[in-house]
Amino acid sequence: MNDKNIIIVCLIFAVLGITTLNFYSIEPKEVKICEIKEGDYVKITGYIQKLGLKRDKCRNILEVKSITINDGTGHLDVVAFGKVREDLTNYIKNYYPCSIKERDKVQVIGKISTYNGKYQIILEDMDNFKLIEKLNFDRDIYLSPKPTNIYASKYGKTYHTSKDCPYGKKLKEDNIIYFYSEEDARELGYKKCKWCSKNANR
Numbered sequence: 649m650n651d652k653n654i655i656i657v658c659l660i661f662a663v664l665g666i667t668t669l670n671f672y673s674i675e676p677k678e679v680k681i682c683e684i685k686e687g688d689y690v691k692i693t694g695y696i697q698k699l700g701l702k703r704d705k706c707r708n709i710l711e712v713k714s715i716t717i718n719d720g721t722g723h724l725d726v727v728a729f730g731k732v733r734e735d736l737t738n739y740i741k742n743y744y745p746c747s748i749k750e751r752d753k754v755q756v757i758g759k760i761s762t763y764n765g766k767y768q769i770i771l772e773d774m775d776n777f778k779l780i781e782k783l784n785f786d787r788d789i790y791l792s793p794k795p796t797n798i799y800a801s802k803y804g805k806t807y808h809t810s811k812d813c814p815y816g817k818k819l820k821e822d823n824i825i826y827f828y829s830e831e832d833a834r835e836l837g838y839k840k841c842k843w844c845s846k847n848a849n850r
């Protein structure tokens with residue numbers, strides 16, 4: 649064989665090699681949740697149906713505890729461990745202009761496994777989770793670390809606006825949370841105390 653032929657043979661093997669590699673390399677299969685099976689390596693696009701977050705007392709996000717996605721054909725839990733879970737928490741918490749929330753559209757790539765009789769998708773790399781479309785622009789609401797005149801019991805759903813309120817006075821300091829604004833309190837599902845409404849100027 650002369651040099652030219654050797655080069656040609658090498659090229660043929662290189663092309664064959666690349667083709668075979670591509671053929672066998674693992675590409676995720678784009679599927680609907682209703683089609684998943686244990687062991688499948690899949691790509692799923694859906695909405696966040698439920699986002700379980702661990703927060704500190706001012707509502708800052710500390711950790712993503714659980715994510716359930718739904719694509720209209722079913723729902724599926726997304727699971728991440730260790731460093732990936734930390735990265736996932738930061739991605740969700742720091743998304744601009746506001747954190748990732750329920751109803752946002754995401755895409756997840758991973759392997760399907762079962763746990764306690766339920767299917768779940770394991771996230772092995774943060775590149776395998778991404779927001780496709782931001783749909784929920786609800787404001788991120790935080791609580792004040794310092795006392796304000798808008799407060800509630802962390803166990804109730806009524807907020808007070810007067811420090812003279814007889815109901816507000818009954819609350820134990822340790823159980824009180826403070827809002828930056830009445831709007832924040834209302835958005836978090838709190839209703840204004842009747843006494844505080846009637847005695848607005850006190």
Ligand SMILES: [Zn+2]
Pocket residue numbers: 807808809810813814815816841842843844
């Ligand atoms: Zn009150």
